Ligand SMILES: Cc1cc2nc3c(=O)[nH]c(=O)nc-3n(C[C@H](O)[C@H](O)[C@H](O)COP(=O)(O)OP(=O)(O)OC[C@H]3O[C@@H](n4cnc5c(N)ncnc54)[C@H](O)[C@@H]3O)c2cc1C
Ligand code: FES
């Protein structure tokens with residue numbers, strides 16, 4: 001078989017608020033680059049075909065499965081991973097705190113993805129019904145929790161941000 | 169790492185056309201949600217790719233001077249659903265693409281990719297057929313426009329010629345004006361599943377809302393490519409709005425559809441859900457149009 005020529009490109013983007021630059025192999029996925037070049041190990045390798053959501057990151061505020069996104073496409077983008085939602089001294093975010101309180105985590109493999117999707121949802125500043133939240137969270141698989149506690153945690157964080165009491 | 173032989177990143181539509189001519193073997197990649205998954209599966213392993221991902225000039229929804237709605241081929245599903253023009257004039261398209269995969273896939277996947285893959289189950293395809301969409305392609309000789317019906321050649325094959333890329337999907341004013349539609353995706357799961365059958369109906373009623381001026385219906389997975397059920401459409405045109413008409417319209421779709429047996433569903437079952445979905449989508453469309461049923 002014909003040998004592939006190695007091909008590299010330099011990408012500049014903003015990662016969790018910091019401008020960064022890397023020269024990457026064009027065959028790398030965004031997951032590969034974030035984990036290998038930036039040690040963003042919250043970005044998990046699950047199915048690697050867009051099904052499970054473990055690799056979710058925020059690109060310009062929208063959730064993407066980084067496993068089916070080429071690293072070179074990051075050029076000029078603002079990318080947020082779970083590492084970027086922590087407070088300056090490593091404090092948990094409101095969403096993470098709600099996950100802890102509601103026992104929405106077991107093995108934790110799906111958690112970074114869920115937390116980032118929850119960020120996207122809550123940043124709209126809207127109030128959602130349970131049914132709407134279920135749909136908005138449906139791009140993530142969790143093998144452990146059975147989803148109910150995750151739903152509860154996102155709801156709790158939503159009502160806290162809205163400054164409202166959750167309906168009983 | 170993906171098994172990509174070479175990656176060419178287009179800087180403009182003209183550049184993409186030039187790259188297509190320079191590398192005739194290379195495959196186009198837009199959002200990548202089909203291409204990269206198939207590359208992982210080995211189907212496209214070792215391919216050369218022309219990336220059009222960063223061409224913002226063909227992203228977004230706008231209205232041309234003659235009232236045609238222009239959907240840039242790179243517009244993602246979520247951006248279609250949230251677009252004010254789509255919400256105002258072709259709400260059913262936003263509703264249909266909001267049922268693709270899950271939220272992240274709807275941020276990634278583009279409507280251009282959803283039509284250029286030539287897949288019958290594509291969630292935008294039946295609605296685009298039902299609204300007589302025009303496919304705009306840009307190639308070495310400029311722009312070529314083609315009705316979506318002719319764009320689909322056979323399962324998985326569409327009419328994209330040498331050097332061309334799809335740049336927009338157009339919905340002419342005559343097609344959307346005063347039209348209201350509804351899409352039903354029948355699938356085993358309510359998220360992250362491919363349609364067993366997709367049904368898109370739209371109607372235009374007379375000014376007094378008592379007569380169906382025009383009804384259109386298209387299906388995905390009722391044949392190798394998305395298709396219209398023209399006999400049902402002819403039957404409904406000019407008829408008074410009634411539940412009985414909804415029933416006759418739905419029964420008539422059987423004359424045009426040709427689903428197959430697959431592991432997802434048997435042919436008879438697909439026919440059954442086609443009739444039932446056509447009826448429900450017709451009733452819902454009439455209601456949206458202000459008709460009384
Ligand atoms: C987990 C998962 C779930 C999914 N669920 C659904 C679903 O429920 N419903 C559904 O309809 N689809 C679904 N899909 C399929 C996919 O997301 C859609 O078909 C999407 O629209 C593809 O768009 P893309 O931009 O990602 O395409 P790409 O993968 O970039 O391209 C798809 C094909 O179109 C060609 N192409 C793309 N753009 C152009 C252009 N402008 N000009 C010429 N050729 C072009 C490419 O060469 C390729 O052959 C799913 C995919 C995944 C991974
Ligand atoms: S690892 Fe990306 S979606 Fe599963």
Ligand code: FES
Pocket residue numbers: 104105106107108109110111141142143144145
């Ligand atoms: S906590 Fe284990 S996969 Fe969700």
